[in-house]
Amino acid sequence: MSEMTLHQPTTAAALDTQMQFAKAVTASGGSILPKAYQGNPGNALIAINLGSSMGLAPAESLYRIDVIQGTPTASAELVASNVRKAGHKLRVRVDEQAQSVTAEIIRADDPDYTYSVTRDMKWAQGMGLASKDNYKKQPMTMLQWRAITAVARLAASEALYGVGYTADEIREMPAPQQAQTVTADQFVPAEPAQEPDGPETGEAPSEHQRKKMFASLRDIGLTERDDILEYVSNLTGRTVESSNDLTRAEVSTIIDSLEGDTPNA
Incomplete structure (x- = not known):
C-alpha cells in the first residue's frame, strides 16, 4: 500500500520565495496563465500552496488548479490521481448504452467496504444539466467526471486537500450573491x-x-x-x-x- 507524502510546514523564507514567484509570473501580462491568476498573485500563491500539499511543482499547480467564483477547483483527473496517491482503489465503470457511469472507491484502511456513486442522464436531467452543451456533446465524459468527484468527496475527502470540485461543477452552482442559504x-x-x-x-x-x-x-x-x-x-x-x-x-x-x-x- 502506498503512503501519502508528509509535507513540512511552509517556512517564512519559503513563503517569501513563493510570493516572489507568484508576483513574477502573474505580472508578466502573458495570457498562458488561467484568467484567475493574471495580475492576481494572491490567487496564485494559494494555488501554489495547495499544489505543494499535493506534491505539484509551482508551475504545475497553476495549470492543474483553477479558481472559479473564488473557489479552488481541480480537474477530475487530478482528483482521481490524489485518491490513488493516497493508497485508495478507484474504479470507474462506464455503460455507454445506458448512459451511466459508476465510480467506486475502496479505502486502503477499510478494504472490506466499497463506496459507490452512479451518475446517469436521468440524474443529469433531475439536476437541470442535461440541456447544457457539455452534456449534449460529451455526456459520458461529464458523467464520468461527476461520478469520480462525487465518490472522492464521499469516500476520500482527506486526499483532496479541500479541492474536490471541478471547474464545471462550480460554474453550474449559483453565484455567491445569488445563492440562497438553506436553513x-x-x-x-x-x-x-x-x-x-x-x-x-x-x-x-x-x-x-x-x-x-x-x-x-x-x-x-x-x-x-x-x-x-x-x-x-x-x-x-x-x-x-x-x-x-x-x-x-x-x-x-x-x-x-x-x-x-x-x-x-
Whole structure:
C-alpha cells in the first residue's frame, strides 16, 4: 500500500520565495496563465500552496488548479490521481448504452467496504444539466467526471486537500450573491423539539440534531438544497428527497461524517 507524502510546514523564507514567484509570473501580462491568476498573485500563491500539499511543482499547480467564483477547483483527473496517491482503489465503470457511469472507491484502511456513486442522464436531467452543451456533446465524459468527484468527496475527502470540485461543477452552482442559504426552518417543517440525547433508533431526528446537521453542512460549504440532498443520499446509500425522510440514526451518522470533513474539527 502506498503512503501519502508528509509535507513540512511552509517556512517564512519559503513563503517569501513563493510570493516572489507568484508576483513574477502573474505580472508578466502573458495570457498562458488561467484568467484567475493574471495580475492576481494572491490567487496564485494559494494555488501554489495547495499544489505543494499535493506534491505539484509551482508551475504545475497553476495549470492543474483553477479558481472559479473564488473557489479552488481541480480537474477530475487530478482528483482521481490524489485518491490513488493516497493508497485508495478507484474504479470507474462506464455503460455507454445506458448512459451511466459508476465510480467506486475502496479505502486502503477499510478494504472490506466499497463506496459507490452512479451518475446517469436521468440524474443529469433531475439536476437541470442535461440541456447544457457539455452534456449534449460529451455526456459520458461529464458523467464520468461527476461520478469520480462525487465518490472522492464521499469516500476520500482527506486526499483532496479541500479541492474536490471541478471547474464545471462550480460554474453550474449559483453565484455567491445569488445563492440562497438553506436553513433548518426552510428545509424542514417545524416540529416540536425533542431531547437531543437518547437511543439512536428509527425515530425522527430532534430539532437539536437537525440544526447541528445544517450548521455542519454550512461549515463545509453546502448551502444549496440539491447539493445537500445529494450529499445525504450518498451517505445514507438511498435517495433522500427531503430531510423529513431521515431517521434519528441517519442524522447522527451524517453529523459524525460532517464533523470529520469540517476543517479544524
